Amino acid sequence: MSKESDARPDRATILRYIGLQLPGFTFVSLLGAAAVEWLDVAAIWAIGAIALWVAKDAAMFPFVWRAYANRTDGGLHDIRGRFGRAEEDLAPEGRVQVGSEHWRAVAAGGTPIPADSRVRVIDVHGLRITVERADEPPVPAGVTPDP
Numbered sequence: 001m002s003k004e005s006d007a008r009p010d011r012a013t014i015l016r017y018i019g020l021q022l023p024g025f026t027f028v029s030l031l032g033a034a035a036v037e038w039l040d041v042a043a044i045w046a047i048g049a050i051a052l053w054v055a056k057d058a059a060m061f062p063f064v065w066r067a068y069a070n071r072t073d074g075g076l077h078d079i080r081g082r083f084g085r086a087e088e089d090l091a092p093e094g095r096v097q098v099g100s101e102h103w104r105a106v107a108a109g110g111t112p113i114p115a116d117s118r119v120r121v122i123d124v125h126g127l128r129i130t131v132e133r134a135d136e137p138p139v140p141a142g143v144t145p146d147p
Contacts, residue, residue: 009065017068021057028053079121083134086117096121096131108132 009017032046084098086105090113096105098121107113108122108130119131 007066009061009069013065013069014061017057017061017065020068025050025053025057078124079129080124082121084119084121084131086113086115086119086131088115089113090119090131096129098129104128105131 029050032041032049035041036043036046079098079101082098084096084103087095087097087102090096090105090107092107092110092112094105094107094113094115096103096119104127105119106128109132111133113119113131113133118134120134121129121131123130
């Protein structure tokens with residue numbers, strides 16, 4: 001089994017999920033109270049609506065909790081330390097390909113990096129990365145390096 005499928009939500013994730021469901025719960029509760037007060041709806045119907053709302057949130061939690069969890073690995077685009085190729089001269093800005101992704105990049109320290117040079121990602125700032133020129137490492141037999 002994969003590590004992710006074995007994962008379970010921690011207390012902070014559960015509390016974050018509950019906290020973000022409170023506005024909807026509050027809205028449905030106020031709507032139910034208003035229906036009872038002004039529209040002569042039986043209180044049992046308002047309580048039932050609130051219970052269904054809470055049940056909906058509880059039923060959805062197993063499917064969505066990972067989106068509420070803290071990411072300790074840096075998230076989807078944590079590419080620090082990965083290697084790529086400069087698609088154009090970085091003097092000091094240009095385009096870099098890391099794996100199959102194309103990034104706007106800045107050369108560390110403003111040092112120009114020629115096109116087709118191997119680079120290593122040292123930092124990520126939103127959709128822009130900072131790179132440094134990397135020496136070609138030895139490639140073990142049978143392994144294809146990043147482009």
